[in-house]
Amino acid sequence: xxxxxxxxxxxxxxxxxxxxxxxxxxxxxxxxxxxxxxxxxxxxxxxxxxxxxxxxxxxxxxxxxxxxxxxxxxxxxxxxxxxxxxxxxxxxxxxxxxxxxxxxxxxxxxxxxxxxxxxxxxxxxxxxxxxxxxxxxxxxxxxxxxxxxxxxxxxxxxxxxxxxxxxxxxxxxxx
Numbered sequence: 465x466x467x468x469x470x471x472x473x474x475x476x477x478x479x480x481x482x483x484x485x486x487x488x489x490x491x492x493x494x495x496x497x498x499x500x501x502x503x504x505x506x507x508x509x510x511x512x513x514x515x516x517x518x519x520x521x522x523x524x525x526x527x528x529x530x531x532x533x534x535x536x537x538x539x540x541x542x543x544x545x546x547x548x549x550x551x552x553x554x555x556x557x558x559x560x561x562x563x564x565x566x567x568x569x570x571x572x573x574x575x576x577x578x579x580x581x582x583x584x585x586x587x588x589x590x591x592x593x594x595x596x597x598x599x600x601x602x603x604x605x606x607x608x609x610x611x612x613x614x615x616x617x618x619x620x621x622x623x624x625x626x627x628x629x630x631x632x633x634x635x636x637x638x639x
Contacts, residue, residue, distance in 0.1 A: 504530045505537060513544040517551050520559035 507525045517540050543554050597605060
């Protein structure tokens, strides 16, 4: 395994936000559904393409509030036009979101808000870094995430301040 620019600040930050940056339940958010969209849509009423992309929600679908269903159906309109590979990625992201705890979801929302507040150039850099992170072998991605999660907050900030430096995270000292 070779060490590359994959350990730079943007990649690290993207790795930390990986799920949040890609969470389709909040990405591509358009305007809220109108009042006419507040009618419940039973799972059985969805067309096959909608059911395919929304499959991770199947068991919970009929219990979702009509407004949430409308939001997801609006997003599914776009998702169903994606390539099969992209649709599979979306299904996986929906499943990951469903597996998150409420606290993890809240943290993901907060991270997404922070991301949206970044200057456009920084958002582009983070997006590119995330793409590079996704290209790493799964074991290397998991190792980087574990290293980051093992750090106390003050050491995380130190690592982030090395912006662009190709350095691994500081060793975690147990005291």
